Amino acid sequence: MNISQQNFEELARVFCLPGTIKSIEVVGNGNINGTFDITMVEEDGKESRYIFQKVNMFVFKSPKQIMSNIRKITEHIAAKLEAEGKSRDGVMHFFQRENGKNYLVDSQGFWRVSEYVPNSVTYNECDNLDRLRSAGGAFGKFQTMLSDFDANELYETIPNFHNTRSRIAVLMRHANEDPCGRVDEVQDELMQIRKFKPLAVRFNELIDSQEMPLRVTHNDTKMNNILFDATTGEAKTVIDLDTVMPGLVAHDFGDAIRFAANTAAEDEPDLSKVALDIDRFRAFAEGFIPAVKSSLTAIEIKTLALGAFVMTVEVAVRFLDDYITGDQYFKTLYRGHNLVRARCQLKLAQEMYDRMGEMNKIVAEIAGMTF
Ligand code: GN1
Ligand code: MG
Numbered sequence: 001m002n003i004s005q006q007n008f009e010e011l012a013r014v015f016c017l018p019g020t021i022k023s024i025e026v027v028g029n030g031n032i033n034g035t036f037d038i039t040m041v042e043e044d045g046k047e048s049r050y051i052f053q054k055v056n057m058f059v060f061k062s063p064k065q066i067m068s069n070i071r072k073i074t075e076h077i078a079a080k081l082e083a084e085g086k087s088r089d090g091v092m093h094f095f096q097r098e099n100g101k102n103y104l105v106d107s108q109g110f111w112r113v114s115e116y117v118p119n120s121v122t123y124n125e126c127d128n129l130d131r132l133r134s135a136g137g138a139f140g141k142f143q144t145m146l147s148d149f150d151a152n153e154l155y156e157t158i159p160n161f162h163n164t165r166s167r168i169a170v171l172m173r174h175a176n177e178d179p180c181g182r183v184d185e186v187q188d189e190l191m192q193i194r195k196f197k198p199l200a201v202r203f204n205e206l207i208d209s210q211e212m213p214l215r216v217t218h219n220d221t222k223m224n225n226i227l228f229d230a231t232t233g234e235a236k237t238v239i240d241l242d243t244v245m246p247g248l249v250a251h252d253f254g255d256a257i258r259f260a261a262n263t264a265a266e267d268e269p270d271l272s273k274v275a276l277d278i279d280r281f282r283a284f285a286e287g288f289i290p291a292v293k294s295s296l297t298a299i300e301i302k303t304l305a306l307g308a309f310v311m312t313v314e315v316a317v318r319f320l321d322d323y324i325t326g327d328q329y330f331k332t333l334y335r336g337h338n339l340v341r342a343r344c345q346l347k348l349a350q351e352m353y354d355r356m357g358e359m360n361k362i363v364a365e366i367a368g369m370t371f
Contacts, residue, residue: 136287
């Protein structure tokens with residue numbers, strides 16, 4: 001990506017930000033978009049920070065639709081926070097241009113600019129149980145805030161995003177086509193996915209039979225998609241709103257567990273380090289379940305732990321699919337990175353499969369239910 005200081009100066013001007021750019025830092029957390037932390041300084045020396053983001057148009061085919069979704073969602077949440085007398089820092093804020101648009105398309109791509117939430121910090125490490133509990137509360141609260149939001153108002157930003165059955169079908173089709181000659185080396189992984197499939201498509205069945213309601217969900221609940229207050233350690237803002245669309249609460253719970261309750265990083269090559277940390281599972285669940293419980297049906301609660309397994313298999317499928325089709329979707333740092341990620345996720349999924357009973361017991365206990 002060849003973006004010059006001049007490009008950023010131009011963006012700052014278009015989004016009506018005062019001052020000149022003092023520094024530009026690349027934020028390396030996400031696997032999809034390009035994110036930059038920009039500090040601007042005004043004539044009187046006043047400094048302000050902003051987040052500039054270049055949206056990945058290979059992944060998001062209609063970024064204008066994302067920005068329309070985001071505008072509606074953030075306005076909905078901001079109104080609720082205001083009614084509760086809470087700070088607006090609890091929801092992201094995007095800047096508008098003079099013409100009212102909250103994005104700009106230039107020769108480099110699709111850009112948006114958001115406020116930097118003061119004194120905030122993100123974490124990739126998930127070993128602090130209090131922090132996990134707080135993260136669970138924040139994602140749960142986010143879900144509850146949107147429980148009265150009409151899903152028909154939202155575009156489906158990535159069709160079939162958490163359609164596990166379709167994700168597996170696409171992978172198997174690409175495995176037959178073998179476009180990059182990489183399928184020979186992934187036979188064990190494909191076999192494991194075939195073994196997991198009957199349980200991994202359980203949500204498809206429950207949606208098809210209308211036993212499970214679709215809600216407005218976040219759909220990308222990694223720990224690093226939360227801003228924490230650097231002083232108090234409390235989770236304060238849920239970020240990365242690109243995939244907010246109709247989904248299952250179990251997807252949000254499950255994806256968060258997939259990332260946070262892994263004893264290793266999502267792309268750990270040494271599989272002996274990869275395991276399910278049940279204390280972390282419990283801590284996140286202790287934050288999440290009380291925040292969502294009152295609006296959920298019994299089956300939604302009973303399938304939360306299953307969500308962890310399903311989301312872990314699903315992302316393994318996505319990483320493996322990206323590997324065999326030439327690493328076009330996720331950012332990769334080295335050849336084989338997506339395969340390493342897929343193997344790590346499959347190891348974790350196996351752990352979850354083996355320990356489903358333990359996870360369910362904890363959910364039942366926290367929810368005060370028997371199942
Ligand atoms: C991507 O952008 P980021 O890093 O928050 C991906 C998620 C995956 C995740 C795996 C739009 O999230 O679905 O679970 O990587 N986002 C999109 O790390 O595909
Ligand atoms: Mg992210």
